[in-house]
Structures are given as C-alpha cells and as structure tokens.
Amino acid sequence: MNNNGRTPVIDVRDIYKTYQMGEHEVRALAGVSLTIYPGELVAIMGPSGSGKSTLMNVLGCLDQPTAGSYRLDGVDVEQMKEDELAAVRNRKIGFVFQSFNLLRRTSAIDNVEQPMIYAGVSAKDRRARATEALESVGLGTRLKHFSSELSGGQQQRVAIARSLVNNPAIILADEPTGNLDSKSGAEIMCLFQTLSREKGITVIFVTHDPRIADHCKRIIRIADGLITGDDLVAEQRDACAEHSAFTAAAALTAAAPGKMSAKK
Amino acid sequence: MAAVIESIRLAIRTLSANRSRSLLTMLGISIGVGAVISLLSIGAGVQAYIDDLFAGAGTNIITVQPGKLQRGGPPGASSSAQLTEGDYRAIVANTPNILAHGAFLQSIGNFIYEKKESQVIVYGVTPSYTVIRNWLPAQGRFVEEADNTSRLRVVVLGQTLAKDLFEDADPVGQVVKLNNIPMRVIGVMTSKGASFVGDQDAVAFVPLMTAQDRIFQAQAQAKSGERIVNAIAVQGASEAVRPSIESAMRTVLRERHRLAEGDEDDFTIVSQTELINTFGALTSVLQIFLGAIGAISLLVGGIGIMNIMLVSVTERTREIGLRKAIGAKRKTILSQFLIEAVTLSLLGGLIGILIGAGIAAVIPFFADFKPQVRGSAVGLAVGFSITVGLFFGLYPAWRASKLNPIEALRYE
Numbered sequence: 084m085n086n087n088g089r090t091p092v093i094d095v096r097d098i099y100k101t102y103q104m105g106e107h108e109v110r111a112l113a114g115v116s117l118t119i120y121p122g123e124l125v126a127i128m129g130p131s132g133s134g135k136s137t138l139m140n141v142l143g144c145l146d147q148p149t150a151g152s153y154r155l156d157g158v159d160v161e162q163m164k165e166d167e168l169a170a171v172r173n174r175k176i177g178f179v180f181q182s183f184n185l186l187r188r189t190s191a192i193d194n195v196e197q198p199m200i201y202a203g204v205s206a207k208d209r210r211a212r213a214t215e216a217l218e219s220v221g222l223g224t225r226l227k228h229f230s231s232e233l234s235g236g237q238q239q240r241v242a243i244a245r246s247l248v249n250n251p252a253i254i255l256a257d258e259p260t261g262n263l264d265s266k267s268g269a270e271i272m273c274l275f276q277t278l279s280r281e282k283g284i285t286v287i288f289v290t291h292d293p294r295i296a297d298h299c300k301r302i303i304r305i306a307d308g309l310i311t312g313d314d315l316v317a318e319q320r321d322a323c324a325e326h327s328a329f330t331a332a333a334a335l336t337a338a339a340p341g342k343m344s345a346k347k
Numbered sequence: 348m349a350a351v352i353e354s355i356r357l358a359i360r361t362l363s364a365n366r367s368r369s370l371l372t373m374l375g376i377s378i379g380v381g382a383v384i385s386l387l388s389i390g391a392g393v394q395a396y397i398d399d400l401f402a403g404a405g406t407n408i409i410t411v412q413p414g415k416l417q418r419g420g421p422p423g424a425s426s427s428a429q430l431t432e433g434d435y436r437a438i439v440a441n442t443p444n445i446l447a448h449g450a451f452l453q454s455i456g457n458f459i460y461e462k463k464e465s466q467v468i469v470y471g472v473t474p475s476y477t478v479i480r481n482w483l484p485a486q487g488r489f490v491e492e493a494d495n496t497s498r499l500r501v502v503v504l505g506q507t508l509a510k511d512l513f514e515d516a517d518p519v520g521q522v523v524k525l526n527n528i529p530m531r532v533i534g535v536m537t538s539k540g541a542s543f544v545g546d547q548d549a550v551a552f553v554p555l556m557t558a559q560d561r562i563f564q565a566q567a568q569a570k571s572g573e574r575i576v577n578a579i580a581v582q583g584a585s586e587a588v589r590p591s592i593e594s595a596m597r598t599v600l601r602e603r604h605r606l607a608e609g610d611e612d613d614f615t616i617v618s619q620t621e622l623i624n625t626f627g628a629l630t631s632v633l634q635i636f637l638g639a640i641g642a643i644s645l646l647v648g649g650i651g652i653m654n655i656m657l658v659s660v661t662e663r664t665r666e667i668g669l670r671k672a673i674g675a676k677r678k679t680i681l682s683q684f685l686i687e688a689v690t691l692s693l694l695g696g697l698i699g700i701l702i703g704a705g706i707a708a709v710i711p712f713f714a715d716f717k718p719q720v721r722g723s724a725v726g727l728a729v730g731f732s733i734t735v736g737l738f739f740g741l742y743p744a745w746r747a748s749k750l751n752p753i754e755a756l757r758y759e
C-alpha cells in the first residue's frame with residue numbers, strides 16, 4: 084500500500100477476540116491483520132455484528148485481544164496493564180463516539196480540558212489549548228455553552244476537539260456521523276479530512292453509510308470477524324465542499340420563507 | 348496535589364448540579380454532628396458551671412451532716428439522728444490538721460422591714476463561715492465571736508434579701524424584724540448568684556448561739572437538752588490529710604453516738620473531693636451517652652452517603668466509561684468518587700457544626716448555664732465527618748473504579 088518506507092502507526096497481526104457465551108464461543112475477531120500509516124483517513128465498513136466495534140476497541144486499547152500482536156506508534160501494547168493502557172489512551176488516542184459522550188452540565192471548554200487533566204497539564208495551558216482546539220473545529224464562540232445548549236453536530240465537534248487536545252497519533256471514531264443529519268455529517272468528515280491532510284493525524288472511523296465512506300482514500304471491509312476487503316477509493320469526495328453546498332442551500336431556503344412554510 | 352484540587356472542584360461541581368439531593372444526603376451527617384456538638388457544648392457548659400460552683404466554696408472543706416446518706420439519694424433526713432454542739436466540740440478537740448471549723452443551724456425565717464416582708468433561709472453560723480464558704484460581706488462586717496458568745500441580735504443579709512427589704516437604701520445599721528424579733532443589720536454579703544439549688548443570695552446569717560437560744564429555740568433543742576446543729580464543717584490543712592481527718596471525725600462521732608461495731612453511721616461525712624468525683628462520674632456517663640448518639644447518627648448518615656454514592660456511580664456509568672477511555676486510571680476514578688463522598692460528609696459536618704453552635708447559642712435564653720463550643724469538639728466533628736465519608740465512600744468508589752470502560756460506555 085502507500086508504504087514509502089515509513090513506520091506504520093498501527094500494526095496489527097493475526098488478532099483474535101473470542102467471547103465465551105456459556106457453552107459456545109463467539110469469535111468477534113478471527114485473525115485480523117492490518118497496517119495503517121500516519122495521516123491516513125480510513126473507513127471501516129461491514130454488516131452489523133461483523134466485529135467493527137470490537138476491532139475499534141482493540142485498536143483503542145480499551146480491550147485486549149485474545150491472541151495476536153498490536154504495535155501502536157512503535158510500542159507493543161498487547162501485554163500492557165490496565166493503568167499503562169489508560170496512559171496510552173490518554174496520550175496517543177483520541178476517541179469520538181456515536182453518542183458524543185460529553186459530560187452533562189459541563190461547558191464545552193471544560194469538556195475539552197478533561198483529557199489534559201489526566202495528562203497533568205497545568206490549568207493555564209489547559210485553558211489555552213482547549214480554546215485553540217475549539218476554535219479549530221469552528222466553536223470559538225461556544226466555549227461556555229453546555230452540551231445541552233449545542234446541536235448534535237456542534238456536540239460532535241466538541242468531542243473532536245476533546246480528542247485532539249493531547250496531540251494523539253490516531254483518532255478512532257465508531258459511527259461518528261450515525262446520529263447526525265447529512266449536513267452535520269459532511270461537516271464532521273470535512274474536519275477529519277482536514278486533520279488527516281493538514282495535521283497528519285491518522286483517523287479511523289466506522290460507518291454504515293457508503294457516501295460517508297467515500298470521503299476517504301481507503302475503505303476496509305469486515306465480515307464475520309475477518310477483513311474481506313481493503314480498497315482504495317478512486318475518487319475521494321470533498322466533504323468541506325459538500326458542507327459549503329449545504330450551507331449555501333440553507334441560505335437559499337432561508338431567503339425564500341414561502342417555500343419553508345410550504346414544506347412544513 | 349493538583350489532581351486532588353481538580354477532584355475537589357469536580358466534586359463540588361457535580362454535587363451542586365444535584366443540589367437538593369446532595370443537601371438531603373448531608374442532612375443525616377448534619378443532624379448527627381449538630382447533636383454531638385450541641386450536647387458536647389452543653390456538657391462543657393455544665394462542667395464549667397459545676398467547677399464554678401465548687402470554686403465558690405473554700406478549699407479542702409469536709410462537712411458532717413446528721414443521718415445516713417442513701418446511695419444516690421440526698422443527704423440527711425433519713426433518720427432521727429442529730430448532731431449536737433457537744434459533737435462539734437469533740438470533733439474540734441480530737442481532729443488533727445484542721446485550719447478552721449464551724450457549726451451551723453439552718454432554718455426558715457420571716458423578715459419584716461417597714462411594709463416589706465420576705466421569707467428566706469436563715470443560717471446560724473460561727474465566724475469561720477466566711478472561710479468555709481469562701482464568702483465575704485460587701486458592706487459592713489460578718490458575724491464575729493463576740494456576737495456569738497453574747498447572743499447578740501445582729502443579722503447579715505444576702506443580696507437578694509437586702510434588695511427585697513431595702514431596695515437601694517443602705518441596710519447597715521437598720522433594724523429588721525426576724526420572726527418578730529428586732530435584729531440590727533451589721534452587713535450585706537457579696538452576690539453568689541443563682542445555682543441549681545436556687546438563688547444563693549436569698550439568705551441571712553445570724554450568730555449560731557443567737558439562733559439556737561433566741562430565734563429557733565424549739566428546733567435547736569435535742570432530747571438530751573443539748574443544743575442542736577445541722578452541720579459541722581472543718582477545713583483540712585491539705586488534700587493529703589483528708590482521710591485521716593475523716594477517720595478521726597468518724598471515730599469521735601461513732602463513740603459519742605454509742606454506735607456498736609457493725610452499726611451503720613448515723614451521720615454523713617462529705618468532702619468536696621468526693622462531690623467533684625461524683626459529678627465527674629456523672630459527666631463521663633453523659634459523655635458516653637452522647638458518644639453513642641453521635642456514633643449512631645453518624646452511622647446512619649454514613650449509610651445514606653454510601654447509598655447516594657452507589658446511585659451516583661450507576662447514574663454516571665457512561666461518564667466513568669468516558670473518563671477511563673480518555674485516560675483516567677483506576678486510582679483516579681477511585682479518588683474522584685472518594686473525594687466526592689468526603690466533600691459531602693465534610694460539608695454535612697460543617698453545617699452540623701453551625702447547627703450545634705446555633706443551638707448552644709440559644710440555650711442561655713432558656714437555662715442558667717452557658718454551653719461552651721470547644722475547639723476540641725469541633726475538631727472531633729470534622730475528623731469524624733471525614734472518616735465517615737472515607738469509610739462509606741470507599742465501596743462505591745471502588746465499584747466505580749472497577750467498571751469496564753467498554754461496558755460502561757455502552758450502558759444505557
């Protein structure tokens with residue numbers, strides 16, 4: 084693949100994950116090998132129950148494989164203890180969830196500061212870096228808003244800001260656009276494209292939507308715990324352009340209130 | 348350290364997000380601590396009051412009263428036994444190491460001055476009374492030996508009686524009627540204030556022999572014809588000689604009262620030391636009782652905290668999952684929830700201290716003594732609050748720290 088002599092940020096070999104369900108075993112991952120290089124934007128697709136989330140949990144060091152090896156950013160993690168894994172998650176991985184998972188009754192900036200608290204960053208630096216991260220996702224004017232005062236797309240952007248603040252090697256997102264409309268989905272994908280292209284951050288996300296997946300260069304397909312396809316997308320869609328188009332369309336609708344009320 | 352401060356800030360934020368629930372949870376601890384603080388300060392106030400009372404008397408005073416003190420009951424009046432002037436003389440003659448001695452007769456007297464009338468306790472006393480009760484006149488003089496031997500009709504008034512009869516006028520030199528006998532006022536005592544036996548200043552003093560022979564003759568005559576006294580008091584040279592004084596007194600009295608071996612004493616010897624010890628024992632019983640109340644309410648409050656923290660851990664399962672995902676270690680989660688529990692119990696305790704101090708502050712409006720909120724009691728309350736929070740917060744915090752992040756994040 085696009086291996087120009089660089090070291091992979093994710094190097095997974097023959098990973099198995101088996102769950103014991105009473106009498107029989109469930110094989111969520113049945114020998115997955117995968118290499119991902121810095122700056123890649125990768126979509127993982129597959130039917131429900133195929134093992135996508137299980138793979139994401141292993142990649143995110145939230146779960147440990149039953150067998151196989153995993154090198155993350157040059158470090159072997161499969162033998163690590165719970166607290167060491169917590170430190171790895173804190174420094175090398177940013178998480179974005181389908182349901183955003185922001186802290187309730189907590190301002191956007193306080194949410195974004197959380198990972199830095201666990202990293203031992205001073206209060207002053209936390210403020211500065213969290214502000215910067217929120218500005219980078221276009222929420223510079225929403226610092227003090229609570230999550231309940233933000234739209235779904237804005238909440239997910241707060242979550243992305245939170246995933247960025249400790250300068251992670253990878254961002255893992257399990258169905259990040261699953262709860263969003265197409266416009267907000269395009270906005271999130273625009274952010275991911277920018278991060279991977281301009282900051283060289285590796286972004287791996289799960290999606291069921293082929294139109295969302297088409298925003299990446301690479302799509303990994305999974306079925307029954309095995310990788311069944313690893314494809315390059317011929318023509319990547321530009322999420323930022325799509326998002327601008329949505330905004331323009333919204334402006335048009337707003338300019339024609341007659342149409343709006345007719346739609347209702 | 349920074350992490351702890353962060354946890355405290357976080358705890359305060361989460362607790363204030365659920366303000367009414369937090370307050371209700373704290374209530375248990377507040378009531379417990381409030382009860383303990385108010386009761387401890389009442390205990391301290393009573394103790395100070397008692398100490399004050401004894402400080403009002405002379406030191407190393409040993410008193411003999413007629414009759415056997417029933418265990419736990421009031422002294423005297425239990426038998427027809429009497430003490431006489433002969434007993435008094437014999438004690439004085441045969442007891443070593445005494446600095447002062449006196450004998451008293453006690454009765455009720457009716458005083459009249461012009462149109463005013465007042466009934467008070469009248470003591471027939473020897474001059475040593477001033478030493479034994481550590482009490483001096485504010486104006487004029489006290490009863491002297493010559494007044495006694497000449498059976499002079501003189502009287503020294505307590506402050507309350509002086510006010511009742513003379514209001515603001517100077518009583519010294521005036522003549523009042525005591526049970527219709529004219530008596531010249533020679534002095535007025537300083538004020539002793541009120542005690543649990545009543546107004547100590549509603550009294551009057553006359554020479555012992557005047558009382559025995561001229562005012563209360565009927566009461567002061569023993570069957571033998573001897574003059575009666577109601578109490579004999581001596582002042583020992585020191586606390587160390589107290590046992591020898593008491594045994595000398597006992598020997599003299601048993602012999603004079605012709606008590607056979609094995610007969611019970613028909614008199615009671617009371618020393619200040621003994622009284623103070625009795626009160627001390629009472630106070631420590633009180634303290635144990637208060638300790639028990641405090642322990643029970645803190646236990647109940649603690650269980651309340653544990654309950655709420657368990658609910659909180661369940662409600663915040665996703666939050667815990669998220670925190671673990673973004674890098675919180677087990678001990679970070681543990682300490683976060685522990686600090687939350689301690690913050691709850693400590694705030695509850697502080698509110699309790701305020702409640703207790705408030706109760707202590709209003710008690711003087713209803714009672715004679717002033718409760719004392721001591722630093723040690725406050726320290727104790729703070730210490731207990733923290734301990735309760737730590738102890739009852741540990742299990743919920745441990746449960747939180749054990750959560751699997753994947754399952755926690757998936758929790759609905």
Ligand SMILES: Nc1ncnc2c1ncn2[C@@H]1O[C@H](COP(=O)(O)OP(=O)(O)OP(=O)(O)O)[C@@H](O)[C@H]1O
Binds near residue numbers: 104130135
């Ligand atoms: N904790 C668990 N215990 C037992 N079985 C599990 C557990 N977690 C996942 N599985 C099983 O592993 C398989 C893969 O699950 P996984 O959640 O990875 O699927 P998925 O691809 O993410 O599906 P979806 O698209 O619905 O999210 C499923 O059969 C599932 O039932």
Ligand SMILES: [Mg+2]
Binds near residue numbers: 135137257
């Ligand atoms: Mg899934």
